[in-house]
Amino acid sequence: MIPSPLQSLSWPWRITWVYLTFFLFIPMVALLLRALTLSPAEIWRIATDPVALSTYNVTFLTALAAGAINGVAGLITAWVLVRYEFPGKRFLDAVIDLPFALPTAVAGLTLSTIYSNNGWIGGLLAPYGIKVSFTRLGVLVAMIFISLPFVVRTVQPVLQEMEAEAEEAAWSLGASPWQTFWRVLLPPLMPAILTGVALGFSRAVGEYGSVVIIAGNIPFKDLIAPVLIIQRLEQFDYAGATVVGSVLLLISLLALLLINFLQSQGRRYL
Amino acid sequence: MTDVLPPSRGLTPTAARPRVNWVKWGLISLVVAYLALLLLVPALNVVVQALKGGWASLGTVFTSRFFLNALRLTLIATLITVPLNTVFGLCAALAIANKTFPGRTLLISIIDLPFSISPVVAGLMLVLLYGNNGWFGPLLQAGEIKIIFALPGIVMATIFVTMPFIAREVLPALEESGTEQEEAAATLGATSWQTFWRVTLPSIKWSLLYGLILCNARAMGEFGAVAVVSGNITGKTQTLPLFIEEAHAQYDNPAAYGAALLLGCLAVVTLVLKYLLERNTHVRRTYH
Numbered sequence: 127m128i129p130s131p132l133q134s135l136s137w138p139w140r141i142t143w144v145y146l147t148f149f150l151f152i153p154m155v156a157l158l159l160r161a162l163t164l165s166p167a168e169i170w171r172i173a174t175d176p177v178a179l180s181t182y183n184v185t186f187l188t189a190l191a192a193g194a195i196n197g198v199a200g201l202i203t204a205w206v207l208v209r210y211e212f213p214g215k216r217f218l219d220a221v222i223d224l225p226f227a228l229p230t231a232v233a234g235l236t237l238s239t240i241y242s243n244n245g246w247i248g249g250l251l252a253p254y255g256i257k258v259s260f261t262r263l264g265v266l267v268a269m270i271f272i273s274l275p276f277v278v279r280t281v282q283p284v285l286q287e288m289e290a291e292a293e294e295a296a297w298s299l300g301a302s303p304w305q306t307f308w309r310v311l312l313p314p315l316m317p318a319i320l321t322g323v324a325l326g327f328s329r330a331v332g333e334y335g336s337v338v339i340i341a342g343n344i345p346f347k348d349l350i351a352p353v354l355i356i357q358r359l360e361q362f363d364y365a366g367a368t369v370v371g372s373v374l375l376l377i378s379l380l381a382l383l384l385i386n387f388l389q390s391q392g393r394r395y396l
Numbered sequence: 397m398t399d400v401l402p403p404s405r406g407l408t409p410t411a412a413r414p415r416v417n418w419v420k421w422g423l424i425s426l427v428v429a430y431l432a433l434l435l436l437v438p439a440l441n442v443v444v445q446a447l448k449g450g451w452a453s454l455g456t457v458f459t460s461r462f463f464l465n466a467l468r469l470t471l472i473a474t475l476i477t478v479p480l481n482t483v484f485g486l487c488a489a490l491a492i493a494n495k496t497f498p499g500r501t502l503l504i505s506i507i508d509l510p511f512s513i514s515p516v517v518a519g520l521m522l523v524l525l526y527g528n529n530g531w532f533g534p535l536l537q538a539g540e541i542k543i544i545f546a547l548p549g550i551v552m553a554t555i556f557v558t559m560p561f562i563a564r565e566v567l568p569a570l571e572e573s574g575t576e577q578e579e580a581a582a583t584l585g586a587t588s589w590q591t592f593w594r595v596t597l598p599s600i601k602w603s604l605l606y607g608l609i610l611c612n613a614r615a616m617g618e619f620g621a622v623a624v625v626s627g628n629i630t631g632k633t634q635t636l637p638l639f640i641e642e643a644h645a646q647y648d649n650p651a652a653y654g655a656a657l658l659l660g661c662l663a664v665v666t667l668v669l670k671y672l673l674e675r676n677t678h679v680r681r682t683y684h
Contacts, residue, residue: 138487145484149555150509153521156531160524199430206427210420218428220671224435226610227663227670229617231637232656235644236438239445246437271434303419332514334620335637339644352516356624359520364529371520375513382512386505 154375161372164365172369181351182373184262188350189330192269193323200277201319207278208285222279225272233271234339241267241340260342265350268336273326280322284315284392317392321385328381332374439660446657449650457654465631466639466655472547473622473635474615477554481611485562486604490596493570504567510559518556519624522549545627550635553621558611565607569600602677606670613666617659 161169172178207219225233241248241258248258258264288311296306334352341348343357351374358366446454457463488507492500510518524530526543536543543549577599581591597604619637626633630642636655643652 136491138490141484141487142491146506149552149559153525153556156525157521202423203427206423210424212424218431220667221431221435223667223670224439224663227613227666229619229637229659231617231619231640232442232659233438235640235652235656236441240438240441246441247433274434328512332516334514334516334623339641352514352620355516355520359523359624364524367520368524371517374517378512378514
């Protein structure tokens, strides 16, 4: 990566690299070097400790479930916002971004109140024995909340570009609405949907603020990996925090690679 | 019905319309219900809970010492973070836009990296670097400089998580406006500084504003990264989101919801500004 002499001299170029080095590269290297001071056997022992394993289970499976739910819901939402006219449409479109604008502490606070046993929605579910706040279901609700906008916002522009002609052609050739959906609409939308799901998943995996407030944070039940890192730090268990943090970092980087791959797939369709 | 007129189904209005409308309104209701359960009802709840005790109780919360300290710290951290990230974002966008060099795509991905890293992991990195047990710990202790459990740590954590916002909004705008005007200004004898202020900045101002709004909202609301580095010392290193968490943990609902109402208003202002910018300008929404 050798920039031309002119670029290497320009001030924007220099400031960019100094800033990145100081605020991004050095901290990342600090984490990786700290992890490397441990022996491989030790890393493996800490990374696969039963509590750590249970937090991966809760974090990744719940984030995956949130991603899948938002994949379907986001597709329907994007469809409704692009293809239909109805009163209040602009308002709904603007409200979709609320999870990006609302601090996660506020989200966790209000969701935990509403979905608690005597809350507005939790109170309706309690008679059926469904508890949301302070359970893994609460973690799911928080994760769905914070990853809600991604699929809507990745699918919306693709849907806008798509011509209604292909659907009309399928209709007039006698395809059922169901066939039209599966064979004509879904394939070109798939890369956008998967990109949105992957973005939402990666956001949900790293989420701390809203989950820590709505969950009970009990190991083997609803403790997520980011909360475990903080608990380990509070016990001055730096090795434990470092290893779990590195596992999370690794998964984030893999998710990023997947997202980049999906986006390059999406470009081929357009 | 189908065995009478199979191919012309879409052309017979009487047969097709009621069916399509049913699907349309069914889907709209589904979406409204989904968004109500997850977004609208929770947002409404913040207002209702905050005003439950009346304006007087809200006033008590807003004038309490710990609340004011948390608000002050949040504002200070934001006021340091946002300008620094603006300078970085503009520099990064100027360095990358309309240029080709090896590793360009990689550099863009690197700038986006903080969005993929869990804020808690970002905070952990800073603790491992500047904490008492960290790489620079002994050095900082010798110089009696406190970064972790103090304002510099909070600022660095906030900078980390909000780093990409400005760059990713300004970069596409710069690419779209091209380099012709800058070249013209340069031929007419403008210095690069003049060109930036008089030509480049006006052409990207809306995208810059858009990035600023998003960066500001995230900086004021950041929780995970700050929670790791701040130590959460009430009245000293507690930001507003941490204040909310602690008030909630101590069952002090009026305080938690008072602070939540304030941050909720910030979210509403953010959404309104965002909406106006998207409607009145050609700012693109970029989500990666």
